Amino acid sequence: MTSAAAPVPAPVPLTLPDGRPARDAWALTPATVHVNHGSFGAVPRASLEHQAALRAEMEADPVGWFALLTERVAAARADLAAALGAAPEHTALVPNASAGASVVYANLPAAQGAEVVVTDHGYGAVTMGAERAARRWGGRVRTAHVPLDASADDARDAVLATLSPATRLLVVDQITSATARHLPVAAITAGARDRGVLTLVDGAHAPGLVDRPTEGLGADVWVGNLHKFACAPRSVAALVAPGGLRHDLYPLIDSWGARDEFPERFDVQGTLDLTAWLAAPTSWGFLEETWGWEALRAHLTAMADHAEDVVGQAFSARTGEDHRVDVGMPVNALRLVRLPAGLGATLEEADALRDRVVAEHGFAAAFTSFGGTGYLRLSVHAYTTAEDVAQVAERLVPVLCDLAAGSGG
Template sequence: MTSPLTAAPAALTLPNGRPAAEGWTLDPNTVHLNHGSFGAVPLVAQERQNALRAEMDSAPVAWFPALPSMVGAARADIAAFLGVAPDATALVPNASGGASVVFSSLPVERGLEIVVTDHGYGAVTMGAERLARRWGGVVRTAHIPLGATALEAHEAVVAELTPRTGLLVVDHITSPTARLLPVESIAAEARRRGIPTLVDGAHVPGLYDAPLDGLECDFWIGNLHKFACAPRGTSVLVAGSRLKHELYPLIDSWGAPYGFPERFDTQGTLDLTSYLATPASLEFIEASWGWGAVRAYMSELADYAEHTIAEAFAAITGEDHLVGVGMPVNALRLVRLPDGIATNHADADALRDRVLAELGVEAAFTSFDGVGYFRLSTHVYNTTADFDHFAERCVPALSEWAHEQSRAH
């Protein structure tokens, strides 16, 4: 199946001419279309991490005293990849962990207001709600239409800011709705008002070059284990203001007397080999294709996939399944599902599990304002054949399941 609206990009290959997928260890009997949730680690990085673990376990007394300096070196490599200063960058297990650091460390006053958006990642929003409860405050939610322009999204967030706002939490790329938000202008307005801003950039590393250029926020969090393909449990907390000195790891350790970010480099006997192996992933992708070419391929493949799958649904339902996202993302896209399925978070997760169990496809489904979506994501190991398979096998099944559900109601 091909789309008349978008060209099919040629599949990427390894330098030896073999398919790009052979650089990973993904099960070839499963179609992997959900890189955006948990990522996928290249074989070279797995091997590097396994070698580091073997070194750690062969001589733990030598390993752990030397570990902070090794973490610091990896941190410097990761900061260079993101285009940020190493002394503004701490390593944390995941973006939610970075948000939790901010929530537990930030000086706040009783009765504070925290502003979030209705596109926020659920776990991060829950953390903001817990912080508000702890200090007798409230959470205000900015409602942003899915198709909102950058200006409209900016105005929706700024409208919720008040003199009581003690923290603003806003996504760089939204997880449930696969769209960008104008974090540069939002953060600039918050800074003008003296409001600390946490930008959740969980999906951003690897998708955009120098993603913090032009963005002046107090805190920025991003997962390296998604599109940058690092071993899981590798993320950054970038702190760009004097408030960085308030930040402490969630676990008190012997690094506590050090400044930021060095105090994060010492975490007792935790296995931090994921941090140390991350440069191997970054270097593998750069050496094999170059990050610029990878980003272009992911975007072109997402264009193809989005239209191919939307057209497959339209051929069955007679409806338009393309989604007018206001600020689309290069490698993450939404396609509207038939009415009645994945209309809430729990049902979307259940649909993900059913598609994997019955159809052998790893896919992401989300919901927003009671509408269900297929959230596709692309990476170098994906090809047009993967999305053709979804259109030919999964689209008819999803359409039938939606029809069955409508009859049941």
């Protein structure tokens, strides 16, 4: 094991304007240690209350509600587009990033035999959609291998080298879910454009973590979740299509807006409960007004640095090994710590470990795998404290080491 470096200090805890801990702004149960914000997010009380009021309004006068709903959706969409660095006329709202990707797969004109290129860091549901689209076209999916520690230039080259004359669509993550790294999407989309390949950027984790995440990307379509680090109620995401492809994009469900232009035809979704869409700007505004996005991102970086160090050192103290992970282009609020051998080596094993840890030990944690190695993915937000991190190191790490020992790892 390498010699121990000086510990990374915990940042000063965030507080609310009245001095209460940041955690009081969320409805999270204190019975669970929450270190997995990135999977499903967590909604501030202010947004929950706003959404509850909207639902009450909807139920008090359903006819009046739906008669005026499209105007309210358009206003919320404009607010969210501005926060994302996109033009409102290029921005549609969808339930989640996977739904946005499905819109592209369902509507994209493609020649027979066309290929889709993805990376081995891609989100499973989005990759499954790409496979289905390729089958429909009589083509195939090709996967670009990007080493976990690849630099921006190496990652760009690995992806572009996988493109072929048959490639119609490239799907690439802005921030990868399983491996907690950025990919150099602007450089990748530029190279794809030079080769005549359309690009779909999966920015599921980007809103909040990246300032104006759609700006300057050069993507044909970008999709991103508002319910993750922007803390909106589930389910709300944005689909941004700045080029001509947007005219071919339609919602997955035909409704009365089917004859409208993009993006207005996405604003009409029959009788779906769209209160999450209307309350999403409340979450964004709460975080901006309470701490400011620049200061919040700096705090998340410091907290993630601290968590990665403390948890990694706790594993090393038990195993005598180095559990740090060399991630090219790391993410401010998401970090990986290598698990002991024998744990989480496959997606199925990682998911089973996640379910067991929350059910038996009270930790909401994410476990991922890449290249046959299992990782604990730490994911922090404003409410994460040094005490949460200490609980992971003192209580969860020994459990995981014991499980690895019992597995023969």
